[in-house]
Amino acid sequence: MLSPADLDTLWLTFKVASLSTFLLLLIGTPIAWWLARTQSPAKGFINALVSLPLVLPPTVLGFYLLILMGPNGALGKLTNALDLGALSFTFTGLVIASVLYSIPFVVQPLQSAFNSIAQQTLEAAATLRASPLNTFLSVVLPLSKSGFLTAGILGFTHTVGEFGVVLMIGGNIPDKTRVVSVQIYNHVEALEYTQAHWLAGCLLAFSFSVLLVLYTVLKTPPQVQQLK
Amino acid sequence: MTLKISRLALIAFGLILNSSMVRADSTLVAVASNFTKPMTEIAESFEQATGHSAKLSFGSTGKFVSQIQNGGPFEVLLAADETGPALLEKEGFVVSGTRNTYAIGKLVLWSATPGYVDAEGKILKTGSFKHISLADPKLAPYGAAAVDYLTKQGLLEKTQPLMVLGENISQTQQFISTGNAELGFIALSQVIENGKIASGSGYIIPTHEYATIRQGTALLKNGAENPAAIALLAYLKSAPALAIIEKYGYDLAK
Numbered sequence: 146m147l148s149p150a151d152l153d154t155l156w157l158t159f160k161v162a163s164l165s166t167f168l169l170l171l172i173g174t175p176i177a178w179w180l181a182r183t184q185s186p187a188k189g190f191i192n193a194l195v196s197l198p199l200v201l202p203p204t205v206l207g208f209y210l211l212i213l214m215g216p217n218g219a220l221g222k223l224t225n226a227l228d229l230g231a232l233s234f235t236f237t238g239l240v241i242a243s244v245l246y247s248i249p250f251v252v253q254p255l256q257s258a259f260n261s262i263a264q265q266t267l268e269a270a271a272t273l274r275a276s277p278l279n280t281f282l283s284v285v286l287p288l289s290k291s292g293f294l295t296a297g298i299l300g301f302t303h304t305v306g307e308f309g310v311v312l313m314i315g316g317n318i319p320d321k322t323r324v325v326s327v328q329i330y331n332h333v334e335a336l337e338y339t340q341a342h343w344l345a346g347c348l349l350a351f352s353f354s355v356l357l358v359l360y361t362v363l364k365t366p367p368q369v370q371q372l373k
Numbered sequence: 374m375t376l377k378i379s380r381l382a383l384i385a386f387g388l389i390l391n392s393s394m395v396r397a398d399s400t401l402v403a404v405a406s407n408f409t410k411p412m413t414e415i416a417e418s419f420e421q422a423t424g425h426s427a428k429l430s431f432g433s434t435g436k437f438v439s440q441i442q443n444g445g446p447f448e449v450l451l452a453a454d455e456t457g458p459a460l461l462e463k464e465g466f467v468v469s470g471t472r473n474t475y476a477i478g479k480l481v482l483w484s485a486t487p488g489y490v491d492a493e494g495k496i497l498k499t500g501s502f503k504h505i506s507l508a509d510p511k512l513a514p515y516g517a518a519a520v521d522y523l524t525k526q527g528l529l530e531k532t533q534p535l536m537v538l539g540e541n542i543s544q545t546q547q548f549i550s551t552g553n554a555e556l557g558f559i560a561l562s563q564v565i566e567n568g569k570i571a572s573g574s575g576y577i578i579p580t581h582e583y584a585t586i587r588q589g590t591a592l593l594k595n596g597a598e599n600p601a602a603i604a605l606l607a608y609l610k611s612a613p614a615l616a617i618i619e620k621y622g623y624d625l626a627k
Binding site for chain 1: 433435436438439442460503504506509511512536537538539540544547548551552553554
């Protein structure tokens, strides 16, 4: 059975993933909108930057974050000056890392949803004197509903599946940074296979059900695709 | 036609030459993280002395034990404790009679900042550090020894909320050396050079203040027929190897 400690890791993982997904949608939407509409020469550069976590090993991100967040790193110096203390080994640090790690999984579905909205539709709204914000809320949002849903689900599940970065900057602290993927790894290393099976089974069932919903109910296959 | 045949003969000759004249073998070794530096040196001197070569893989003892149980290809195990090798022997993964204690580990309280850790480790009682790093006591013998020491000193309650756990002893050192944790418990071998602590500041904890870290080795069934694996285990008991082990601050088993 799942022990209380295991349940704690599940709850913590849920908290990290929900908060990260919320922040990702908040940050990802303007980035995706800009990428979908801009003619700027910087588009390729930003696209490449946002997609980096897709190809980088988590160890690269973990290594840089560990150095950056430490007392001698730029971010660590900043947070210390603000009296916030270092971010490594904290819940906040973990959320920041997750946002960086999952950003392409949110931006890319949004971007393709925005791409598929014709320029004429937006112009029509404008001729009807809709303000840009009004256009976004009453035209763009409804048209890209499934894009948002896909982005949210992929952002959430990808954060749940995060392991390498957490291992490197988390410090394995109960209720703060010990998420379920790390707990499974610990169980396996401590040869506690029964407990590892329970947690791993939970994650397997969860991930499969989420994808099943995406593919059957929504019928919008989630794809992290090559962008034009 | 004749050309083809002579070329084939040449290749065949080459193959025979390879298998009969060059006797050097290679062995795959799982090494506990704390023994990284000495083992790298021992492997070099082993290669020079015997002509065999040793491929080293570093990690936590717990991980190696579960990998070996699940078909890991390792031929020799150098663990950070004796329970790992004993468990593997009970489960039939070890060539019987090959278990041996190759070193007795020493625990050090270490900080990357010079002058931070005093000569008696009083900082543990008086310091206002935010994080103290140790290897996960459930997985790593050095972590268990650190908890044992803290318990005996009556400091467990104070330090428990400040603990950050490394997955193995190398990651623990990484947390400290990057300054993310102000201090922590690691293996003496990680920071010793020419008989003293080479960087930062540290307190070598007297060995009677924590349960002895006896590090065991064993020949695994995978390596039972491999001359290089057998030679390596013998070499670990040789004078040059013992000198390297002692140089890194370990005691030798009596």
